[in-house]
Amino acid sequence: MTDGASTIQSVDRALTVLALLAKHGELGVTEIAALLAVHKSTAFRLVSTLERHELAEQHADRGKYRLGVGVLQLAGAITARLDIVQRSRAVTRRLADELGETVNITVLSGHDALYLDQASGTAALQGHNWVGRRIPLHATSNGKVHLAHVSADRFAELTAAPLHRFTDRTLTDARRLRAEVEAVRRDGYAVAADELEIGLTAVAAPIAGPDGEVAGSVSASGPTFRIPAERVPEVAAKVVDAARQISRRLGWHGLPKPS
Incomplete structure (x- = not known):
């Protein structure tokens, strides 16, 4: 053998x-x-x-x-993910209806963001189901949210490999990316406009778990012509509010703890 x-x-x-x-x-x-x-x-x-x-x-x-207890720890990780989906669904459906765009829930999984759930608004792009997909951290709003809430060592690990350029708007320089995620931590939300796909803009905010640590992210995405730069603050305010609602449903009533 x-x-x-x-x-x-x-x-x-x-x-x-x-x-x-x-x-x-x-x-x-x-x-x-x-x-x-x-x-x-x-x-x-x-x-x-x-x-x-x-x-x-x-x-x-x-x-x-x-x-042994290790089995419970593994099961707990799955339960926590399912909990985010179950407790966020009413909020994401309402946000999708309000904005008319696609709303997603993601978690950090290895070196990627993993999409767990999706709600589609009336104007959302059809045939773009993200559930179960892994997407890069550096080129997406959800990914930037996760990068903004990891330790410096973990950030260095996640950005050590050459960052793939998807469009001419993709950030591939780790130092520039670090500066942007610092702004994400400060502002409370992240934006990715034409960075993963030309014509796609997304805005995401962190979801805090019951311990205050970032447990996931919620985003709203749609065509860039429907979410132009001047509309981003409006969308961001609604996404941040949705993230806070989900965090409260998970048992946290403050802001996500800094990394």
């Missing part, structure tokens, strides 16, 4: 162990080995690895293994 195949088999077995612990509640190494049809030493290595990552834990009295 090649190293790659062996690694895949180990991952598959570890995931199976998690499923078995979820099903049975508690299992000993001998029981796990029997259910997996592997040697006891292999089963021990698997649960030991899971234990190091807090995905499994050993009961002190009985010596059996059960699911």
Whole structure:
């Protein structure tokens, strides 16, 4: 068996162990080995690895293994994302109707912004469904919001690779981008006009979670001719208000904490 195949088999077995612990509640190494049809030493290595990552834990009295707190942490991350979608939906629908444009909810995911939900207004572009899409941080209003609320070290990490130029308006210089996101932090909203696509303008604001940390962003986007520079302050005020409403629904009643 090649190293790659062996690694895949180990991952598959570890995931199976998690499923078995979820099903049975508690299992000993001998029981796990029997259910997996592997040697006891292999089963021990698997649960030991899971234990190091807090995905499994050993009961002190009985010596059996059960699911660990790491599983709750992973589940909590998914629950938090679902919570943002559920608690923001009424606000985003209302904002989309008011502006007539597309309204999106995003979260920071790795080196991208991930779109979780979308509401379309009466004048919104058809066939532009962003849900599930990952988009670059430096060329979008949502992305700039996320960049504005990470630490200096995280910002450097997220902008270390060459920044791709999508249009002649895209910011590809990290120093200029840093100056812009500092303005985003100061003003409370971000704008991207013709930076990801020519003819598309978006305005975004940060959503604070119950601890005051930025948990996501909300944006309104539409054709640049419908959101020209002179209309941006009006749209921004409505987007910022929507972000605050969503933050209150998530349990935060102040402004997002500075990074």
